[in-house]
Amino acid sequence: MKTLVVAQQKGGVGKTSSIVHLAFDFLERGLRVAVIDLDTQGNASFTLHDFNSDYSASQMFDQNGDDLRKWFLDLPDGPLMRLIASDAVLANMEKRSLTDAAMVFKQNITALADSGFDVVLIDTAPALGVSLAAALYAADCVMSPIELEAYSIQGIKKMLTTIANVRKLNTKLKFLGMVASKVDARNPRHVRHQDELKAAYPQLMIPGSIGLRSSIADALASGVPVWKIKKTAARKATLEVRALAAYVYEKMEIIQ
Ligand SMILES: Nc1ncnc2c1ncn2[C@@H]1O[C@H](COP(=O)(O)OP(=O)(O)OP(=O)(O)O)[C@@H](O)[C@H]1O
Ligand SMILES: [Mg+2]
Known part of the structure; x- marks a missing residue:
């Protein structure tokens, strides 16, 4: 089983x-996918509510994984997706010690592997808190979407430092790179920023990018992937998102 965090x-x-x-893409590839929503905003939980396992994200910080193993004991065979949804108690995790939170979270990730999942995808909040750090200590891979705007680019160094610090302890953590998102190819500022980033971080920019496309927002609001949106404009978005998924799938080296 492989684990990816977006940070x-x-x-x-x-x-x-x-x-x-x-x-959605990994499910269609035939994988057994667990999604953990570690953001109290609950956005991924909203979009993926059809897949809710009723096991909550704060429980990923409980005990030693035995409860989780019991909860997912009778999963059917074959491809599936289960959401471990964000809940209100998750906010309390920020008061826990990182050592304790990281240890317990990691035990629960092992329990997901024992339960037969192939891949765990972890959504995180826009903050460098305890739950993000715990996820990074347990993960195999991390990826960082960025917007081609000054404030987003400003934060890159901090993010890279955080990842470098975690890698001192979690040496298996692989940084898949940064993916430019919500890119407006007709906006000269975006084009300039993308060129500057490619020059500054040639090894760290994921090839391709995700355009600023309302079909993606439509999809997230409707609980479906963008390739299920029946609009001509969704086609370009689909190609971009599928290319990102293929890249991440390959880099994660997931074994089914
Ligand atoms: N490629 C895109 N084109 C247009 N809109 C997008 C695109 N990607 C995301 N959005 C929209 O932009 C908003 C932010 O996107 P998203 O929620 O994925 O970002 P996030 O990094 O998870 O935000 P947060 O840090 O608040 O969790 C959402 O309303 C979403 O629908
Ligand atoms: Mg989010």
């Missing part, structure tokens, strides 16, 4: 959109 302390840059679309 970016800047809000509204496409973290949830990425996680949700990866989840």
